[in-house]
Amino acid sequence: MELEEMKKVRPIKDIEKYWSEPIKLDCDTIQTAVEDIRILIAEISNLKQLSIKAGKEIKYLRSCIVDQADKQIEINMLKEKLAEAENGICEWVYDGNYDYFITSCGNDYCLIDGTLKENLITYCHGCGKKILEKSVENN
Numbered sequence: 001m002e003l004e005e006m007k008k009v010r011p012i013k014d015i016e017k018y019w020s021e022p023i024k025l026d027c028d029t030i031q032t033a034v035e036d037i038r039i040l041i042a043e044i045s046n047l048k049q050l051s052i053k054a055g056k057e058i059k060y061l062r063s064c065i066v067d068q069a070d071k072q073i074e075i076n077m078l079k080e081k082l083a084e085a086e087n088g089i090c091e092w093v094y095d096g097n098y099d100y101f102i103t104s105c106g107n108d109y110c111l112i113d114g115t116l117k118e119n120l121i122t123y124c125h126g127c128g129k130k131i132l133e134k135s136v137e138n139n
């Protein structure tokens with residue numbers, strides 16, 4: 001087939017079905033279409049790489065979020081413990097008749113000598129809370 005003849009505009013019947021106007025292809029049109037397809041393939045490949053990169057970034061960000069959530073849980077637990085330590089009080093009631101303390105956490109303590117303050121006892125040995133010293137009313 002002569003080049004000039006190939007270049008001659010001719011309709012393609014299959015494509016005609018899908019278009020209201022018949023599409024006419026010549027060598028230049030085909031060349032342009034081939035170039036367009038090459039560009040599209042390059043763009044698709046580029047998009048695939050971007051997608052892989054985005055996927056990795058999403059994975060990384062997800063792991064950061066999980067780390068942050070774990071840290072937040074730990075912070076909340078420490079906050080609770082701190083609040084408990086700050087607010088929690090253990091009552092040590094001194095019974096002068098028997099010379100011992102009974103604590104609100106259910107323990108008994110007696111000192112060999114001196115007061116709690118003199119013995120530098122500020123926190124309960126049983127529960128770790130700050131001691132609030134009370135005296136039993138002697139009848």
Ligand SMILES: [Zn+2]
Nearest residue numbers: 090105124127
């Ligand atoms: Zn206690």
